[in-house]
Amino acid sequence: MSDNRSPRTSTEVHRLLDEAFAGIDPTPEAQDLKEEIRDNLLSRVAELEVAGASPAEAARRAVDELGDVRELVAAATGDADASAPSARAARPAASAAQTALRHRVRPKPAFVVRTVVLSIVAAAALVTLVLGLTPLMPLAAGPLIAIAAALGLAIGVITADALRQETTTNYPLPTGRAVAFGAATGTLVASLGFAAVVVWRLELVWLVLAAVLAVAAIAVLSALGATQTNRHKPWVVAMHRDAVEVGNRFEQDPAAAARFGIYSAVIWLTAFALVPVLGFTVGWWWAPLPVVAAFIVMMLVLARMLFGHDARSSH
Template sequence: MTENTDIHRLLDEAFRGVDMTADAQDLKEEVRANLIARAAELEEAGRTPAEAARQAVAELGDVRELLDESTDAAPTARSEGYAALQQRYRVKPKAGYVVRVVAYSLAAVVGITLAILGATGVLPLPVGAMIGMLGFASTALGLVVGDSLAQETTTNHPMPDNRAGGYALATFLAVYGLGFGMLVLSGAMPVWGIVFAALGVIASIILFAFLLSSQTNRHKAWTREAFAHEPPNRFEREPEVAARFGIYTVSIWIVTFAVIAVLVFTVGWWWAPVAFAGGFAVMMLVLARMLFGPDKRS
């Protein structure tokens, strides 16, 4: 995507009349980088370059207030503390969003409950009905995740709709895959159903890894300033390490579900949880090693 040139013109207009001291110039360049990133997110969400630039600059507010805040932001952060800053910039949830999340959550609870009752034999539900209930619950949970990420919060700008939809799809695949696994383990579905469980979970892991590795910074300016003096973790310092961890995670879970399938078809399904726990333990060890292992750059 090409850089949005409207940002530079609108930013110059926003700083018109401001005494361009060294602090003001530093702030302008920092704001410029943030506005370019924000405009790119808005363009991904479907805005035209001109609309994205105008909205990004409008979200910026009065640059004079930003300049005043930037001169004493660090003392303010130290004196007020993060909780006080969070309260000052608090964004209230929208009523429509709250209603939707409650409705989606109730639908998920109903779907999961009916699927579990059917799988355990409490309700005489056919396999097709149980799969339908899992799909109902998975869709509801995916909508909760996607809708939540698309909202503005106290610390984050809203996520573009297409990216929030990606997280919703990844959640749907994960829950649906785990649901298929539950039906197989309970005996309500033949053992070949583990194939659908593995495909769903592996696809969700791949999608989650892609979304997380390609995520741009959504933090608002006050949040970035509050954490300006916090040391970055290794994934932030070395993006290539984060990318390798994503590849290792996908590989670990592909192998894990392959082992689960072999165990289910040979010695019995009761070994599947052991293989799953082993795969999870390996992933946690790899995560710890990559986050806290020796830094070759140093």
């Protein structure tokens, strides 16, 4: 696998990391953590260089984002002596909120403006779509479909744009995956709006197209979720490792996340298959019931998989 990092970048990262670990007992656990941090730093430096930072500036910023390395080692190894005396005295008083504040990344003004504008557009489209389906402001099918598409586009752009931003806890998502998440989310929202237009304005046979779009979007979202890797910054990973509560099972068990994606796809495929069955047998007013039931079942499965099982209790 090719590595396009410059030798200067790698040397600077190695030097700064060695300085940060100076004075820390080189136990196997500390060395493993150092190598893990090194890989994360090199990836982060590459992102910063793409954004326009010089190699030295990118390396320094990436190391600064780590915070106190002694605290990370203490959290990862459970060794209180890995921290300096002042850090050990301060740690009991330090909270997660204080740690997050120390590593805080402020949102870019342009991103905030884009999000606000697109949110207003999405809200206006949703209100217009709902009113256009009622006698208060009746609209033809064509404009309603265009409004549903605009709603999905706005939501999709908001989603992709948000995932491309660096946050206090997470690194940005790669552009390709962010766009895929946004496109799938926008398609799902647009397909639901189109389904509403079909029920009130078009022949119900068009509901099949809405179902196909929704299932395709859900399948893409499930695949993206099942293959998502860690985006957390090192200080967040260390904090999670040191936490005593169960936490998010999907972060601890990627296989569970994959199973949830498969379950979701099966649930929604079954629901959309039942929609035309109910429509042609007992009446189209009953057709939305499988969709509602699928949402409820998916939420119950999600709650069960996230919080209903403590993997550590089985050991």
